[in-house]
Amino acid sequence: MNLFQSITSALDNALAKDPTAVIFGEDVAFGGVFRCTVGLRDKYGKDRVFNTPLCEQGIVGFGIGVAVTGATAIAEIQFADYIFPAFDQIVNEAAKYRYRSGDLFNCGSLTIRAPWGCVGHGALYHSQSPEAFFAHCPGIKVVIPRSPVQAKGLLLSCIEDKNPCIFFEPKILYRAAVEQVPVESYYIPLSQAEVLQEGSDVTMVAWGTQVHVIKDVATMAQEKLGVSCEIIDLKTILPWDTETVCKSVVKTGRLLISHEAPLTGGFAAEISSTVQEECFLNLEAPISRVCGYDTPFPHIFEPFYIPDKWKCYDALRQMINY
Amino acid sequence: HHLGGAPRGLVGNGAPSQHAAGQQEEFPSPAERPQFPGASAAFVDTLDFIQPNVLAGIPVYRVMDRQGQILNPSQDPQLPAETVLKLYKTMTLLNTMDRILYESQRQGRISFYMTNYGEEGTHVGSAAALDPTDLVFGQYREAGVLMYRGYPLDLFMAQCYGHAGDPGKGRQMPVHYGSRDLHFVTISSPLATQIPQGILSIRVDGNDVFAVYNATREARRRAVAENQPFLIEAMTYSRSPQLLFSDVYCDAPPRLAQQRDGLARHLRLYGEHYPLALFDK
Numbered sequence: 001m002n003l004f005q006s007i008t009s010a011l012d013n014a015l016a017k018d019p020t021a022v023i024f025g026e027d028v029a030f031g032g033v034f035r036c037t038v039g040l041r042d043k044y045g046k047d048r049v050f051n052t053p054l055c056e057q058g059i060v061g062f063g064i065g066v067a068v069t070g071a072t073a074i075a076e077i078q079f080a081d082y083i084f085p086a087f088d089q090i091v092n093e094a095a096k097y098r099y100r101s102g103d104l105f106n107c108g109s110l111t112i113r114a115p116w117g118c119v120g121h122g123a124l125y126h127s128q129s130p131e132a133f134f135a136h137c138p139g140i141k142v143v144i145p146r147s148p149v150q151a152k153g154l155l156l157s158c159i160e161d162k163n164p165c166i167f168f169e170p171k172i173l174y175r176a177a178v179e180q181v182p183v184e185s186y187y188i189p190l191s192q193a194e195v196l197q198e199g200s201d202v203t204m205v206a207w208g209t210q211v212h213v214i215k216d217v218a219t220m221a222q223e224k225l226g227v228s229c230e231i232i233d234l235k236t237i238l239p240w241d242t243e244t245v246c247k248s249v250v251k252t253g254r255l256l257i258s259h260e261a262p263l264t265g266g267f268a269a270e271i272s273s274t275v276q277e278e279c280f281l282n283l284e285a286p287i288s289r290v291c292g293y294d295t296p297f298p299h300i301f302e303p304f305y306i307p308d309k310w311k312c313y314d315a316l317r318q319m320i321n322y
Numbered sequence: 323h324h325l326g327g328a329p330r331g332l333v334g335n336g337a338p339s340q341h342a343a344g345q346q347e348e349f350p351s352p353a354e355r356p357q358f359p360g361a362s363a364a365f366v367d368t369l370d371f372i373q374p375n376v377l378a379g380i381p382v383y384r385v386m387d388r389q390g391q392i393l394n395p396s397q398d399p400q401l402p403a404e405t406v407l408k409l410y411k412t413m414t415l416l417n418t419m420d421r422i423l424y425e426s427q428r429q430g431r432i433s434f435y436m437t438n439y440g441e442e443g444t445h446v447g448s449a450a451a452l453d454p455t456d457l458v459f460g461q462y463r464e465a466g467v468l469m470y471r472g473y474p475l476d477l478f479m480a481q482c483y484g485h486a487g488d489p490g491k492g493r494q495m496p497v498h499y500g501s502r503d504l505h506f507v508t509i510s511s512p513l514a515t516q517i518p519q520g521i522l523s524i525r526v527d528g529n530d531v532f533a534v535y536n537a538t539r540e541a542r543r544r545a546v547a548e549n550q551p552f553l554i555e556a557m558t559y560s561r562s563p564q565l566l567f568s569d570v571y572c573d574a575p576p577r578l579a580q581q582r583d584g585l586a587r588h589l590r591l592y593g594e595h596y597p598l599a600l601f602d603k
Contacts, residue, residue, distance in 0.1 A: 263581070293578070293581045293585070294581060301566035303597055308595075310592040310595050311588060311592075314588060
């Protein structure tokens with residue numbers, strides 16, 4: 001299955017298992033602009049898979065209400081770039097529901113899905129990676145898969161999770177990434193980073209599409225520099241797995257973090273700050289962040305904007321020579 | 323990559339004939355391709371939309387690879403160390419002056435500024451190959467020529483600020499320098515008004531200071547000996563990718579300027595991996 005098919009499969013499993021589960025958002029009824037919900041309305045009926053008006057605040061607000069009643073709400077925001085009208089609902093309502101009610105009420109059965117990240121031609125409003133805005137909000141979880149197998153397992157975990165979750169799907173991988181994905185349900189745990197490749201000289205951390213970039217960089221580093229890289233897919237941004245990352249940096253002494261989102265205030269800053277607190281004496285070089293520039297996401301300049309393998313390789317090379 | 327087949331033109335009776343200039347250049351290997359934009363040299367009679375990254379028919383002369391290593395020892399101009407040092411110092415000084423004056427313009431201290439980014443090698447290499455008394459007609463990015471010939475920083479500033487020290491008497495916008503003593507005709511704004519047509523030409527990597535030096539020296543020698551003009555097309559990377567950093571804020575914060583410079587440095591080393599051919603001057 002490709003990535004969008006693995007999402008469909010996860011949603012199919014969720015609606016089959018949980019009779020309260022509903023899917024809603026803009027254009028989901030016909031199958032969605034990225035085909036993630038194809039066939040589900042036919043299979044489960046118009047009461048369980050339905051369109052909403054063009055109103056992100058309403059989509060999330062409605063989803064919170066559904067979840068508070070105890071039903072499972074799976075909301076789709078058509079592009080992560082459009083999630084901001086729902087920001088208040090997410091931050092001030094969803095995230096604080098359990099806390100402010102002393103656990104009398106919660107909207108834990110809410111999951112919000114949104115296409116995320118650069119796609120080659122998306123420009124300002126079809127390319128954003130807004131995870132850093134939500135990382136700053138206790139009470140929600142933020143999850144980003146790197147592949148079809150990961151996406152299905154992580155999405156099912158988000159739907160099961162008793163906290164409101166935001167699930168960002170790398171849109172550039174929807175068709176491009178293809179794997180053997182089990183048809184039945186399976187769960188990949190949240191808040192557990194994964195070491196994809198062990199190494200001894202440098203730790204590289206990324207999530208989503210960028211994991212594939214740093215994998216290429218690791219190969220280049222081995223071939224051109226004889227440098228052995230440890231690669232970590234963070235997967236869950238909030239709450240993030242500090243233990244796996246710190247354990248790795250204690251071993252290697254060097255850390256490179258990379259994300260498409262702009263450098264300043266990007267999630268690499270949080271990782272970098274925590275690691276220097278926990279692993280200060282283990283560090284052989286300053287922690288390197290290879291990120292998008294502090295500009296809106298440009299259109300024609302995308303190839304220059306993104307933190308591609310050449311920028312990551314160059315940063316790694318400088319770190320090794322520090 | 324090249325347009326397929328031998329180009330043909332139709333002659334009166336409909337029979338195809340070879341076009342005299344119909345050959346396309348082959349490139350040694352994809353890694354060696356120049357990345358500069360340019361036009362096809364031949365006619366074709368098939369309707370064929372060309373991909374933006376189809377490369378030029380005219381090869382680009384260079385002496386050094388991207389790491390600054392001389393490719394063909396016979397092309398090394400073997401300049402004395404103090405000349406090479408002067409080339410390097412001038413390029414660096416020009417770049418530094420550019421940063422300061424560019425920021426001055428953004429801060430409103432001067433009204434206008436054009437940087438010389440990417441052309442440092444072209445200015446300095448050509449200046450070194452000319453005699454100091456050769457008369458130079460610049461466009462407005464040839465400040466490096468003036469700088470190489472010894473124009474003092476004070477006078478660059480004076481012209482940009484239009485103050486009493488400016489020999490141009492404050493009449494023109496910034497970067498419109500000139501110097502009779504250094505044989506550099508004062509720059510004027512209208513473009514392409516003084517270029518002759520239909521002359522022998524060479525295309526050169528403008529970032530390769532030794533290539534520019536060699537080409538300029540040879541062109542000068544022949545121009546004087548044969549009494550005809552020569553055109554050196556010095557190709558350089560457009561700074562248009564830098565436009566991605568404009569207009570984020572009204573005034574660019576320092577960190578953004580650092581990132582912009584970081585990209586420029588990165589492109590100097592790794593430029594072959596980027597679609598720079600799309601960014602024409």
